[in-house]
Amino acid sequence: MAIRLNSAHLAGSGMVSARTRARMIDRLREQGISNSEVLAVMEQVPRHLFVDEALQHKAYDDTSLPIGHGQTISQPYIVARMTELALGAGARDKVLEIGTGCGYQATILAQLFKTVYSIERIGALAQASRHRLAELGVHNARLRHADGSKGVPEAAPFDVILFAAAAPISPEHLIAQLAPHGRLIVPVGQHSQELVLICQENGNWVESRLEPVRFVPLLGGVAH
Numbered sequence: 001m002a003i004r005l006n007s008a009h010l011a012g013s014g015m016v017s018a019r020t021r022a023r024m025i026d027r028l029r030e031q032g033i034s035n036s037e038v039l040a041v042m043e044q045v046p047r048h049l050f051v052d053e054a055l056q057h058k059a060y061d062d063t064s065l066p067i068g069h070g071q072t073i074s075q076p077y078i079v080a081r082m083t084e085l086a087l088g089a090g091a092r093d094k095v096l097e098i099g100t101g102c103g104y105q106a107t108i109l110a111q112l113f114k115t116v117y118s119i120e121r122i123g124a125l126a127q128a129s130r131h132r133l134a135e136l137g138v139h140n141a142r143l144r145h146a147d148g149s150k151g152v153p154e155a156a157p158f159d160v161i162l163f164a165a166a167a168p169i170s171p172e173h174l175i176a177q178l179a180p181h182g183r184l185i186v187p188v189g190q191h192s193q194e195l196v197l198i199c200q201e202n203g204n205w206v207e208s209r210l211e212p213v214r215f216v217p218l219l220g221g222v223a224h
Contacts, residue, residue, distance in 0.1 A: 021047075024060040024076055031062075033080045035087060041111045042080055047073075049132065050102040064214075067102045069122050069223075071216055074164065078195075078213060079105055082162055082185050085197055085210075087112065089183040091159040096177070098148035099164030099218070103129030106141050109162075116141040117155055119148035123224040149220045151177045158182060165218035166193045175205055187215040 025043045033039060048059035050073055055065050064072040086095060086109065095113045097106055100120035106129070110116045118141060120126040126145040133141055144152070149171070151161065156177035163171070163186040170188050175198065178184060184198040188209075195210045 020060045024062075027062060028077060028080050031077050033077070033084060035084045037112060038080050038083050038087065041083075041108055042076065045104070045107050045111070046136075047076065047104060049136070050104040050107075067125070069125055071101050071122070071125065073102050073104050074215070079108060081195070081211075083108055083112070085185050086160040086162055086183065089159045089199075090181055091179065094155065094158045095160040095162065096152055096155070096158045097162050097164060098151070100129050100143055101125060101164055103132050103141075103143075105162070105164055106143070107133060107136065107138055110138045110141045113159070114140065117144070117152050117158070118142070119144045119146050119152065121145070121147055121219060121222050123222070145222060147220050147222055149218060153177055160185065163187060163218065164215070166190070166213075166215040167218045170196055170198065170207060172198075172205075187213045190217070 021043050025039050028039060048056040051059055051065050058065060062075050062077055064075045067073050092113045094115050095109050097118040100106055100118040106116050106118040123145050126143060130143045151174045157179035158177055159179055159182050161174055161178060161184045166187040166189060168190055171186060174184060180200060186196050187193045188196045193213050193215060195213045197208045197210055198205055
């Protein structure tokens, strides 16, 4: 699927240069990310534009960074890992992201899926992300200010549902919003978290625990 980004925003110098991004891609390969489409998109999307200017020199480091309101942008590795898992669903029609944050993961997914639905409970973040994605020319992402824990039943079924916040337990109630081939990717736990993949095997929904992760907690309701 072709890169949709507005090319005027892809240039950079110094700590946000193409060379800096290339080093990030080399590191992702060393960490086990092998999907060529994921690596290409990760190299193209300007992560520095999703953080405050004072933090842009750290944008391509393998670390999460604060984006305000007690939220963070996930480290590049975990964004790439979850995106690889999402592509494992096969179909690329609709993906639902719960927890838009700064919009970085949604922008990555928008290069690989036909339509991205993304929900953010904090109004200020939802508004900022909507503006940022419009500037970047991302027009296939439908952002909502709402309680993401409920999903978007009216837009179901989804090929993938991906959580960008940690649920206390596996959100099995959202399996009803998945297509039969669909995948639910979610960090689960409170003090100790694991990345969990739920998908069908031989007609049954099976949960696989993949690796330790660290995310902000999933909260219900909406906030300004």
